[in-house]
Amino acid sequence: MGKNTTSNSEANKTRALWGDPSWTTTFCNLCVEEIEAGNKGIFAALSVKGWSNLVINFCDETSLNYDKEQLKCRWDVLKADWRVWEKLKGLDTNLGWDVVKGTIDASDDWWDMKLKVS
16 A cells, blocks of 8 residues: 655655646545545645645555655645636636646637737
8 A cells, every 4th residue: 555655865856757647636636635634734735644645645546656745846836837827817707628638728819918918
């Protein structure tokens, strides 16, 4: 059952690869489960128990032996992406999400306007 929660030494640390989109979905779903189970930290994403459970459950579901630091990095990247998404959509309406492509679904005019602002 699952990987232990001790971190790799810096010398042996490898960058976590997230090539399969289902791994991110699994990661997000497991994070939600830990938060709903009350394993949220006061000033952190998850409590020590939440991170420990996440490491074990993520390995069990994906067979990827990512440690807490690697999963925390993914959390941070997704949080930054979410902030960009929130800023991008702002108060705009008529935006959607293309599940197949994993992209924002908006008109060409909307994209042109946003690209000029950036």
